[in-house]
Amino acid sequence: MDPEHLAQLEAALGQVTGFIYPNEVELHWSILIVIYPYLTGLVAGAFILASLEKVFKVKALQPTYRLALLTALAFLIVAPMPLQAHLGHPERAFEIFLTPNSASAMAMFGFVYAWYLMVVLLMEIWFDYRADLVRWRQNDKGVMKLVRWLISLGSRDVSPAAVAFDKKAVQFITIVGIPSAFLLHGYVGFIFGSVKANPWWSSVLMPIVFLFSAIVSGISMVLLIYYVTTLLRRKELDMSCLDALASFLFYALIIDLSLEALDFIHRLYESEESIEILEQLIFGKLFLSLTIVQILLGTIVPIVFLAAARFSELPNEMKRMIYFVAAVLVQVGIFSTRWNVVIGGQLFSKSLRGLTAYKLEFGGQEGLLVAIGLLILPFLILALLLKILPPWEDAKTDSSELSEAMTEAEPSEASSLS
Amino acid sequence: MSQNYDRRKFLAELLKFPPATIVLGVIGPVRLLAAAGTDEYEPTEHYYAMGIRVEECIGCGKCVKACKLENDVPDEPYYFRTWVERYIVYTDGEVQVDSPEGGIHGFPPVADESFPPVAAGKEILRTFFVPKLCNHCDNPPCVQVCPVGATFKSQDGVVLVDEDYCIGCRYCIQACPYGARFLDPRTKTANKCTFCYHRITKGLLPACVEVCPTQARVFGEIGDRSTPLNRMMRMSHLEVLKPHMNTEPKVYYTALDGEVR
Numbered sequence: 001m002d003p004e005h006l007a008q009l010e011a012a013l014g015q016v017t018g019f020i021y022p023n024e025v026e027l028h029w030s031i032l033i034v035i036y037p038y039l040t041g042l043v044a045g046a047f048i049l050a051s052l053e054k055v056f057k058v059k060a061l062q063p064t065y066r067l068a069l070l071t072a073l074a075f076l077i078v079a080p081m082p083l084q085a086h087l088g089h090p091e092r093a094f095e096i097f098l099t100p101n102s103a104s105a106m107a108m109f110g111f112v113y114a115w116y117l118m119v120v121l122l123m124e125i126w127f128d129y130r131a132d133l134v135r136w137r138q139n140d141k142g143v144m145k146l147v148r149w150l151i152s153l154g155s156r157d158v159s160p161a162a163v164a165f166d167k168k169a170v171q172f173i174t175i176v177g178i179p180s181a182f183l184l185h186g187y188v189g190f191i192f193g194s195v196k197a198n199p200w201w202s203s204v205l206m207p208i209v210f211l212f213s214a215i216v217s218g219i220s221m222v223l224l225i226y227y228v229t230t231l232l233r234r235k236e237l238d239m240s241c242l243d244a245l246a247s248f249l250f251y252a253l254i255i256d257l258s259l260e261a262l263d264f265i266h267r268l269y270e271s272e273e274s275i276e277i278l279e280q281l282i283f284g285k286l287f288l289s290l291t292i293v294q295i296l297l298g299t300i301v302p303i304v305f306l307a308a309a310r311f312s313e314l315p316n317e318m319k320r321m322i323y324f325v326a327a328v329l330v331q332v333g334i335f336s337t338r339w340n341v342v343i344g345g346q347l348f349s350k351s352l353r354g355l356t357a358y359k360l361e362f363g364g365q366e367g368l369l370v371a372i373g374l375l376i377l378p379f380l381i382l383a384l385l386l387k388i389l390p391p392w393e394d395a396k397t398d399s400s401e402l403s404e405a406m407t408e409a410e411p412s413e414a415s416s417l418s
Numbered sequence: 419m420s421q422n423y424d425r426r427k428f429l430a431e432l433l434k435f436p437p438a439t440i441v442l443g444v445i446g447p448v449r450l451l452a453a454a455g456t457d458e459y460e461p462t463e464h465y466y467a468m469g470i471r472v473e474e475c476i477g478c479g480k481c482v483k484a485c486k487l488e489n490d491v492p493d494e495p496y497y498f499r500t501w502v503e504r505y506i507v508y509t510d511g512e513v514q515v516d517s518p519e520g521g522i523h524g525f526p527p528v529a530d531e532s533f534p535p536v537a538a539g540k541e542i543l544r545t546f547f548v549p550k551l552c553n554h555c556d557n558p559p560c561v562q563v564c565p566v567g568a569t570f571k572s573q574d575g576v577v578l579v580d581e582d583y584c585i586g587c588r589y590c591i592q593a594c595p596y597g598a599r600f601l602d603p604r605t606k607t608a609n610k611c612t613f614c615y616h617r618i619t620k621g622l623l624p625a626c627v628e629v630c631p632t633q634a635r636v637f638g639e640i641g642d643r644s645t646p647l648n649r650m651m652r653m654s655h656l657e658v659l660k661p662h663m664n665t666e667p668k669v670y671y672t673a674l675d676g677e678v679r
C-alpha cells in the first residue's frame with residue numbers, strides 16, 4: 001500500500017472532531033472532482049453567452065460571439081480529463097459507454113458530453129466558420145492550409161446560397177444548444193443534488209444553482225479572455241461590448257446570489273436533523289472558502305463593483321479596470337463555490353456527528369500539480385484554436401488583416417504557421 | 419502424503435484389471451452428477467438478512483477481527499466491512515459516540531475516573547454497543563448510482579461488487595447513507611460486506627456471526643420459518659437504520675436507540 005497515502009489518512013484521522021464512521025476517514029472525491037464542475041460550468045456559461053448574440057440578437061456582444069464558442073470548446077475538451085484521472089481504473093472508463101447502468105446519473109455523462117460536443121458545439125463552430133475557412137485557405141500555405149482544409153472537411157462552396165444556409169444552420173443549432181447547455185451543467189448539478197445520503201448536496205435547487213453559477217462563470221471568463229486577447233493584439237477594447245458583458249454578469253450574479261440565499265434560508269427554516277452539523281461546517285471548516293471567498297469576495301463585491309462602474313459616469317479606462325477586477329473575483333468565487341460543494345459535502349460524517357478534514361496532496365494522481373495542469377490546459381488549447389480559427393472581427397472578411405494581427409500578437413509563431 | 423501415495427498405488431494396481439476400470443469409469447461421473455444435484459447453489463431459493471440484538475452486544479470486537487481475517491480486509495483502521503460503535507448517553511442528554519479502530523480491540527472502560535467526561539463530573543445514563551455493516555438494502559442507492567452496474571443486487575438479496583468491473587469512481591461510496599463502503603487501496607475498487615457470500619452459499623454462517631460470543635448477530639433468511647433470524651423477527655420489535663432514507667435495509671436491529679444514526 002502507498003505509504004504516502006497512509007500517512008495522509010493518519011493525518012486526516014488526527015483532525016477528526018466528533019464521531020465519523022470509520023470508513024469516512026478517506027475523502028473520496030478530491031480536487032479533480034472540484035475542477036470538473038468548474039470546467040463544465042465555464043463551457044455552459046460561455047455557450048449561453050454566445051447564444052445571447054445569436055438567438056436574442058444582442059448586437060453589442062458580436063465581438064465575443066466566436067471567442068465564446070472557442071472558449072467553450074477549449075474547456076469542453078479538458079472537462080472529462082479530471083474525471084478520467086480520478087478513477088481507480090481509468091482503463092475501464094469505456095465501460096460507461098458499453099454497459100451503462102441506465103439508473104445511474106453518472107452513466108449518462110458520456111452521452112450528455114458526446115451530444116454537446118458533437119451535435120452542438122462542433123457543428124455550430126463548423127457552420128459558423130465554414131465560409132471563412134474556405135476564404136482563408138486561399139491565402140494559406142503549408143500546414144495551416146492543410147489544417148484548415150481538414151477542418152472545413154474540404155468544403156468549397158462560398159456562394160450566397162451556401163452562406164445563407166450556414167447562417168440558418170447556426171441559428172438552428174443555437175436554439176437546440178441552449179437547452180443542451182442547460183442540460184450539460186444542470187446535469188452536473190443533478191449528480192450531486194440527487195445524492196439523498198448527503199444533506200449538503202441533496203437539493204432540487206442544486207441543478208439550478210449550478211446553472212446560474214455556470215452562466216456567471218462563463219460570462220466573466222469570456223470577459224477576461226476578450227480583455228486579455230484584445231490587449232495582446234494591441235487593439236481597442238469595444239466598450240459597448242464590455243458594458244453589455246458587465247450588465248449580463250451583474251444580472252446573472254444577482255440571480256445566483258438570490259438562489260444561494262434561498263437555498264440557505266430554506267435549510268435554516270426547515271431545520272432538519274442535519275442542520276447542526278451543517279452549521280458547524282459553514283461557520284467552521286468552510287467559513288473562509290464559503291462566507292469570505294465565495295459569498296463576499298466572489299459575489300457581493302463584484303456586484304457592488306459592477307453596479308458602481310456600469311451605472312455611473314466613470315471614464316472608460318476606470319470602468320474597464322473595475323470590470324476586469326470584478327471578473328477575476330468572480331472566477332475565484334466560482335472556483336470556491338465548486339470547492340464548497342464537492343469538498344464541503346465530504347467534510348462532515350453521514351452520522352451527522354462529526355467533521356473530518358481534506359488535505360490536498362501536492363504530487364500524485366489527484367494532487368495539486370495535476371489540478372494546476374488541468375486548469376492551464378484549456379488556455380493552451382484555446383491559444384491554438386485562436387490561431388487556427390481567429391475569432392476576431394477583422395479576421396472575418398479579409399485574411400491579409402488577419403495575418404497582420406497574428407504577426408502583431410506573436411510574431412515568431414505566426415510566421416512559422418503561415 | 420503417504421496416504422496419497424497409497425491411494426495412487428492402489429488405483430494403479432486396480433487399473434490393471436479391465437473390469438475395475440469400467441467400474442471406476444462409471445462410478446466417477448455418476449458421483450459427480452449426484453454431487454451436482456445436491457450441492458448446486460440456487461440463488462432464487464434464498465433471501466438473506468441479518469438480525470442484530472443491540473442488548474446482547476458486549477463490544478468485544480471479535481466480529482470486526484473475524485471479518486478482516488476472513489475477507490482479507492486491509493488491516494489499517496480506515497477500511498471496514500463491519501465495525502462496532504459505542505454510544506454513551508449522559509444524564510444531561512449529551513450523546514458521545516466512538517469506535518476506536520472500528521472497535522476491533524474492544525473499547526476503553528468508561529466507568530472510572532480516567533474517562534475524560536466522567537472525570538469532568540458527567541454522569542452516565544446508559545451505554546450500549548451497535549455493530550454496523552452493509553445493510554444489503556432492498557432499495558440500495560449504491561446500486562442505483564453505479565455507472566457501469568459493477569454494484570448489483572443478487573437474486574438472493576445480497577448486494578455485491580464485481581471488482582473486475584468496478585471503475586473506481588466511488589459514486590457508490592458517496593451514495594451509501596451508512597458509510598458501509600470503502601475503496602480497497604490494493605485493487606482500487608469499491609469494497610464492502612458481502613454477508614460472507616462465499617460462506618453462506620455453502621450453507622455456512624458469516625464469519626462475524628460465527629464468532630460472536632453472545633449471539634448478538636443472527637443470520638438467516640426472510641420467509642424461511644426455521645432460521646434463527648425468523649424466530650427473532652417474530653419475537654422482537656425491529657428497527658432499521660435511517661428508515662427515512664427509504665433504502666429498506668435488511669439488517670434488522672432490536673433495542674435500537676433513537677440516537678443511533
Ligand code: SF4
Pocket residue numbers: 551552553554555558559560561577593594595596597598599610665
Ligand atoms: S448499506 Fe450502503 S452499501 Fe450496503 S446496500 Fe445499503 S446503500 Fe449499498
Ligand code: SF4
Pocket residue numbers: 563564565566567568569579583584585586587588589590591607608
Ligand atoms: S466505485 Fe465501482 S462499484 Fe462504486 S459506483 Fe463506481 S464503478 Fe460502481
